[in-house]
Amino acid sequence: MNSQGSAPPEKARFARRAKNRARAWEWTAKGLKPGVSVWRLEWIKAAVALAEDRLDSLPPPSESRGHPVPRWRVALAMAVGCVMAGAYVLRQRGGARQGELPPDATRVAAIHAEWSTRTRHLLTAIDNADSPVYAVILLGRLQSPPEQTAALWESKRPGSRAATLPLVLPMSPRACLAALSDLPELLREGFASSSHMPLALPFREQIAISFRVVLGAVAARWWKETGATEAEVLFAITGTADTTLLENAIQQTGGHTVHALHGQAMGPNFAGVSNLALFRSRHDAVAYSRLGCYGRCEVQSVPQPRPMRGTGGLLLLSNLAHPMNPDFRRQPLRDELALLACVGSAARRLGAVARPLLWKPHPVIAGLSEDMRATLRTAALQEGFTELPPESDLVSVAADCRWILTSPSTVALDLLEAGYLSVVLDPQGSVLDTALAGLPQSSVEPEALTTLLERLDACDAYTNAFSDAFAAVGPARAFDLVSIRFNSGE
Structure with a gap:
């Protein structure tokens, strides 16, 4: 194949992709020690995706970057992210006038308000759960009211049990106010850790990460406010700032979090802090056990079937x-x-x-x-x-x-x-x-x-x-x- 434009030749492209994959594992392992910083986790994941998108070379973790992000730019991105998060919380009325998490909710799902590859495996499993799921926490930035999310799930899977459950945003007016006291320390941590970006991230990406940190701070306070203890929370996706801060709060109050992964790992893209991660293959479970971010890495195994095939075609x-x-x-x-x-x-x-x-x-x-x-x-x-x-x-x-x-x-x-x-x-x-x-x-x-x-x-x-x-x-x-x-x- 002939290369076109500014794309590197095929062999160079393959070599760079392989080197970046190895360095992505190194960066993630380093970023998880001595503890998980939601900022570092996001900086690293975003940089790995940026390197793949642009075919840039990731530097080794032992080297400092040659083009550090100006500190004023990081501070401005954080400020904009906080303002945007504040506006979003206001649009959602701080979670007021919504139902509360049922007091007997010993098993809860945490899912984005969509029907996609990252949600439907858990939405489908809820239908036949032996120990029922009592409610759904809606993650991320909602684009429509919970009622429309329920209608979407019902249209995609008629009879969906998830569509009949209480759908709750992880926020409340009191949690929003309490989170304000957590933000100064979180922002200081983010500002200090920005020097650990493997690559200089686009301004828009820095804003998005800051936005998720604020939502995570609110979600963490909301969970502690619910008074839930020993609950099991099933996540369809984890490893972002908002889900990680929420998971930390769940675990600190005696709860247990589970990450039900939706596909094969492409390097350390699935790094998170759940007590248990259920992978789509034993290969991935072993790889992430070595990484050491999850409490346990397991697979819902299946006996080897008899090999089958057709006669032609x-x-x-x-x-x-x-x-x-x-x-x-x-x-x-x-x-x-x-x-x-x-x-x-x-x-x-x-x-x-x-x-x-x-x-x-x-x-x-x-x-x-x-x-x-x-x-x-x-x-x-x-x-x-x-x-x-x-x-x-x-x-x-x-x-x-x-x-x-x-x-x-x-x-x-x-x-x-x-x-x-x-x-x-x-x-x-x-x-x-x-x-x-x-x-x-x-x-x-x-x-x-x-x-x-x-x-x-x-x-x-x-x-x-x-x-x-x-x-x-x-x-x-x-x-x-x-x-x-x-x-x-x-």
Whole structure:
């Protein structure tokens, strides 16, 4: 592939991404010692994301930055963040006129007011919880009233139990006033820790972090005000300033917090302070146990299933044409088109056994420009693909296919848990130390891919490769709240 514009050559890009991943782990481990500073945690995560987005090089933690953020700029960002948080709290009337957390709420969920990949696994699990969830704390910056959130969840999942529960903002007028006494020390800490930014963060990002710190201070005071003790709080996402300060308050009052992770870790992006973190794979649980931020790192394990596959056909699952993919923002369709071309060529080499040739792009394709969609679909048709509708059940489709190919995605772990082995194609060099490294991989070259698929065509080779992948990854079952109490250590 030829590089375009100012993008570095492919090998240099891969090398920089790998070096940044290693340094991200180093920065996070250092930032968690001697204790967790919500500011440092946010500074580091934002810098890691910035380095990935711009392909900047992260410096090693042992070196000071060459371009420190001017202290007046940090102070101004904090001031703006505080003002914005204050305005938001006023719009929410400081949490007045809302219901309170039920006094017998021994199990509570903490979720953002949305239906997305980071919320729906917990929202779905609430329906069949053996020990019921009594209320939902709405995290983050609400864009609509709680009633609309309940309506959204009900529309996405008819009969949703979460939509019927009390939805509570973690704030009250008294908590807002009490948090004012906490802010001076928090802001001093943030100002002092700004020198530990791995990279100079954009002004807007600094404001957002300050905003979350203020919300977290209010949420912490609110929780202590509720008088709840020994409660179990299930978080769909943690590791931000607001959730971390809330979790600290829950733990300090005798409560127990659980982070139900929603996908595979891409380095230390899931760092948080929960008493228990439930990962999507044993691979990730082991990695975060070494990091040492969570109390316990576990996985809801599943017995290894019998390997399964169809008699013919090839399925390509792709997600590279995604607005949140930094490489897509640099060169929008390059990598997705490369996948289509490579797999199409390999399928022709394999012959009739690779038919039908199926393609399921990420549903986000619907939000791309008309020209982009047309370009992708024209290329897919020319390569002989039949596009599957977004609502297709992947396990059912996989059951009829001889081979499954995927760009780096958690869907490969879901299919592995169901008994289907995927081959990972990684034109962006992003697999690195993720759980997907345990799956068979091929370069995005028709000859190499054809050779690998021909080797996996034999039943014994496929079975052995599946067993090796399952042992390396240790995929979890779909998250559930059945027959387990996380704070009991069971």
